[in-house]
Ligand SMILES: Nc1nc2c(c(=O)[nH]1)N[C@@H](CN(C=O)c1ccc(C(=O)N[C@@H](CCC(=O)O)C(=O)O)cc1)CN2
């Protein structure tokens with residue numbers, strides 16, 4: 001049976017992209033990484049993808065008059081590679097409503113907070129400033145509403161008194177690299193269904209959609 005083709009959008013380092021590429025190297029993983037697209041030519045993740053033999057493309061957002069025209073070219077690049085799931089991985093552009101509508105329930109994002117808390121950017125510092133004792137990451141379907149799409153799975157980590165944004169980000173990132181490949185596998189296996197704002201994951205234990213790592 002043909003594997004699900006995943007297209008990954010990045011803007012920078014690409015460690016979540018690398019985790020997905022590594023997961024897809026396993027023969028029984030039900031997805032393959034078909035293309036990596038960046039809006040930034042200098043994204044370090046492009047080199048990582050090329051060294052892994054994954055096709056890449058750059059679509060510079062600054063060259064477009066508006067978000068939708070940029071989004072349509074990105075979408076065409078993904079469709080050229082037969083992509084069935086779009087995975088945002090440190091992709092730093094807010095997409096026009098056209099994109100998540102066109103890719104409805106076929107586009108996911110990983111976000112470094114326990115949504116709905118702390119959408120947007122600089123979220124690790126937001127959690128620290130709020131005195132949160134727990135933080136983590138969320139994989140969700142992407143909709144026109146920023147960081148507000150149906151939640152698929154989350155991973156939680158402690159926030160320590162001595163944490164800086166960087167130490168907390170590093171602790172969360174380790175869980176991101178576990179969570180994202182797990183969720184992409186579930187999508188590829190056809191286990192995800194969306195009803196309104198809720199996602200059901202068929203055939204997995206109820207607790208499997210929440211990882212908790214008490215390790216500092
Ligand atoms: N329509 C949607 N687009 C995006 C979503 C989403 O849920 N719906 N998720 C974000 C990912 N993201 C946080 O997880 C995020 C990325 C970027 C921004 C942002 O403010 N971008 C600015 C530029 C910032 C920069 O270049 O440093 C912008 O686009 O003007 C907020 C949240 C991805 N897109």
Ligand SMILES: NCC(=O)N[C@@H]1O[C@H](COP(=O)([O-])[O-])[C@@H](O)[C@H]1O
Pocket residue numbers: 010012013014015016017089090091110111112120121122137173176
């Ligand atoms: N709002 C989007 C956002 O903040 N995404 C976050 O950017 C980082 C990208 O790292 P990576 O490029 O090494 O995967 C990740 O921590 C991801 O959760």
